[in-house]
Every structure is written in C-alpha cells, then in structure tokens.
Amino acid sequence: MRIGVLTGGGDCPGLNAVIRAIVRKAHGVHGDTVIGFYDAWDGVLERRYAELDVAAVRGILPRGGTILGTRRGSPYDAPDGRERLRAAFADLRLDALVVVGGNGSLTVASMLHEELDLPIVGVPKTIDNDVVGTDATFGFQTAVQIATDAIDRLHTTAESHDRVMVVEVMGRDAGWIAMQAGLAGGATAILIPERPFDVAEVARIVTRRHDRGRYASVVVVAEGARPVPGALEVPPAPLDRYGRPMHGNIAHVIAPELSRLTGYESRVVQLGYLQRGGTPTAYDRVLSTRFGLAAVDAVHDRAWGEMVVLRCGRIERAPMRETRGLTRTVDLALFEDVATSFFG
Ligand code: F6P
Secondary structure (H helix, E strand, O other): OEEEEEEOOOOOOOHHHHHHHHHHHHHHHOOOEEEEEOOOHHHHHOOOEEEEOHHHHOOOOOOOOOOOOOOOOOHHHOOOHHHHHHHHHHHOOOOEEEEEEOHHHHHHHHHHHHHHOOOEEEEEEOOOOOOOOOOOOEOHHHHHHHHHHHHHHHHHHHHHHOOEEEEEEOOOOOOHHHHHHHHHOOOOEEEOOOOOEOHHHHHHHHHHHHHOOOOOEEEEEEOOOOEOOOOOOOOOOOEOOOOOEOOOOHHHHHHHHHHHHHOOOEEEEEOHHHHHOOOOOHHHHHHHHHHHHHHHHHHHOOOOOEEEEEEOOEEEEEEHHHHOOOOOOOOHHHHHHHHHHHOO
16 A cells, blocks of 8 residues: 555654554555655645655654654645645555644544545544543653653752742643643642633642641643633733644743732743653553554554544544544543642
C-alpha cells in the first residue's frame, strides 16, 4: 500500500515514536511505501513530502517534536483546499492517510473522510489529554511529569521566602495537566477550566495553610481556568492567525489578587511550551508506539474513518466522528473527591 502520514495541531512528545512505529510496521513488515507529509495538511496540498523507510526513522524514538513538522490549519481554510486534497490523493496514488492529531485535526480528518470519501485513519495525540473516546493520549504523561518536577522545585524556593507561587500550566478547555501535576506536586489549590474559581476562596485556603505554620503555597492553574462571574476581571486573550485565543495570562491576574488578599508575596511561573518539549516518558513512548502499530493494522483492515484509542489498557478503534467538536474534560466528581481533599 501507499500510506501517507501527517502530524497536525500542537506538537507533543511521542510524535516521532508514532512515526517510527508506523514506518517499522508498514514498510518493515508489510513492504508498504510510507509518505511522510511535511507541515501537516500544508505538505499534502503543496506536495511536500519524503518517503520514509526504516533508516529514515532510526534514532527518533526518544526525540521530542516531530520530524515531519506540524501546523494548525486545514484544507477547509481555502476555497479550493478540498479539490487540491482530492487531487493530491489521486496523483500520489495514496491508499491511505494516517492523521496524527488532537481534537481539531481529528475533527477535520473525520469530516474529510465523510465528505470526500477519503481513506483516513486517526491517531489521537495531545498533552492536554482531552480527546473524547480514549482513556489517554500520548504526550500527556510527559507534560504532567515536567509540571510536577517544576512544582517540586518551586516548593523549595517558595519555602525560603514564604511566598505563594502561582504556576500556570497548559489546558485551554480541560484541566487534566493541572489536576494531575497539582495532585502529584502537593499543590495548595488547583484551578481548572471545568470549575470556575473564587479567588477569595483560594486566598482563604492559602491563609489557612500559612496560619498553620506552613511556609510556601503552590497554586496550580490551568491556562483556561476562569473566575466565577463578577469576581475578577480577566482581559480577553489575543487571537492567533487561526482565530484561536492564545491563553497565558490568568496566573498574572490571580497572583496580585492573592497578594492583596493574603498579604503574602506572590510570584508567577508559566510553564508554557516547556510542557510540550523534549523527550517523551517511557509511558508515552510505549503508548505512541502501540498507537502507531495499531494505525497500520487499521489501514490494512481498511477501517476508514476510525481512530485508534486506549480503553482499559487495550488498544481498540473508535469512529473519529465521535470526537467531533467535543472535549474530554475532567470528571468533576473525581476532582472534588480527590483533588480538593488536599487543598490548603
Ligand atoms: O493543544 C495543546 C496546547 O498545548 C494547549 O493547551 C495550548 O493552549 C495550545 O496547545 C497552544 O498551542 P499553540 O500556541 O502552538 O497553538
């Protein structure tokens, strides 16, 4: 078969491990031709690609980023995008395309599959862990570990100065990184998009903790967390070239307010893109490898319109359309039961 592969959306650790697994199984086992498209859909529309054999993917398992490059954007952005895509499939004699992406890319992939009847298979990825239908996405565990390591370090410097550290992590619509890293790092409070926060309540938690004689508080906030209406003024986030809000300001809004309400000095640490960089953890390498192998199986089974998913430890398949426009958010019962028990 002639199998295309692209990585779309924000990058995450484990993308190279997926590419490697796809090539090892498709080219190495089945003798397929694997065509790696550069810069996501741009590479398909502009015919920028490289044939990937086993030698081409040697040594990339532990490497962060993606050797193919990635972009946001899709064939829907230009009026003739879908026609050009159809032409590219025909000219390159593609039997299949594997789209490795998050919610946005999988939504686009599923629409293109249904609208143009294209043979597409999906692989979910994102540090945000917010793809509906899979128990986990690769990249997430690595991001959580990076954030946890940072929180551990911030505890000691905060302690020395009796300060409040407000640590902002990624997660525009889902607070998985904040919850997991906050729990693992012993955060004083965790603020997530799913549950609007009251800064006065956070201040009470911090004050209670310091009154008990504890130095240092670490408040972990997801970039998409928002206050209860009327409690705090949050300036609107600027938009990127695709019209998506660029978050990354909420910690700067919270920290001065916490200082004012508690009397303790606050500092802001935004982990930002550090969470997406560098080598994947062993867990993410294994998950992405399993996803890559399963994607090739899905291609050979002609399971078009499906994506590979993790469910109860097993790799299965689910229709990509089930993810369309949806976000897998944090289970609030879990948040209340587990995370809030340690606040303060
Ligand atoms: O998609 C994951 C994510 O890390 C979000 O949490 C974050 O808001 C976004 O990507 C930012 O990505 P970029 O600036 O690359 O568009």
